[in-house]
Amino acid sequence: MSSFKLKVLLTGAAAVGKTSLVQRFIKNRFQANYKLTVGVDILTKDVEFRQGEIATLSIWDIGGQQRFEFIRSTFYKGAAGALLVFDLTREQTYTETRKWLTEIRQFAGENIPFVLIGNKADLVEDVGIVIDRNDARSFAENEGSIYIETSAKTGVSVDEAFTELTGRIIDSRTH
Ligand code: G3D
Numbered sequence: 001m002s003s004f005k006l007k008v009l010l011t012g013a014a015a016v017g018k019t020s021l022v023q024r025f026i027k028n029r030f031q032a033n034y035k036l037t038v039g040v041d042i043l044t045k046d047v048e049f050r051q052g053e054i055a056t057l058s059i060w061d062i063g064g065q066q067r068f069e070f071i072r073s074t075f076y077k078g079a080a081g082a083l084l085v086f087d088l089t090r091e092q093t094y095t096e097t098r099k100w101l102t103e104i105r106q107f108a109g110e111n112i113p114f115v116l117i118g119n120k121a122d123l124v125e126d127v128g129i130v131i132d133r134n135d136a137r138s139f140a141e142n143e144g145s146i147y148i149e150t151s152a153k154t155g156v157s158v159d160e161a162f163t164e165l166t167g168r169i170i171d172s173r174t175h
């Protein structure tokens, strides 16, 4: 029995892996996948965020038209939390996370829980790290969150990212 229904957002620069992360997370167990004309995919999945406690996430994955104002307001409205994703191999996408966080808070609420995600961890060995991990960690912590490195390709820490976000949303409501 799930009593929590939560809208969560995938945010961050183009090509950081937002769609790949949600596809990895959902795998074969997704319950719905439909495209709105505004270019947003909404995928639903139950998450056991603590033992025996289930929340139903509707995960909003926005496409390339995200800059349009009318789409943006629909996207952010009623959001319970967000994954803020950057690409570990492209520094610019990390730099842009601050702007994304400002926008998320402006449109979805100052206290919206989020988790900072450095994606494409599988590439770091080859390409080398282009951001300061300590900086990412302290940025996330200073903003009341945590930093997690994921790979949509290998699947590493993808479940953890969504589960962690869900737990933070629930905690922010019940404490
Ligand atoms: P977006 O939804 O944020 O725009 P996508 O990003 O999920 O469309 O991914 C953009 C590109 O990055 C895709 O490559 C995708 O395969 C790749 N990608 C996403 N996540 C990872 C990851 O964890 N590791 C690696 N190695 N690649 C990843 P293409 O070539 O299709 O553009």
Ligand code: MG
Binding pocket: 018, 019, 020, 061, 062, 063
């Ligand atoms: Mg996408």
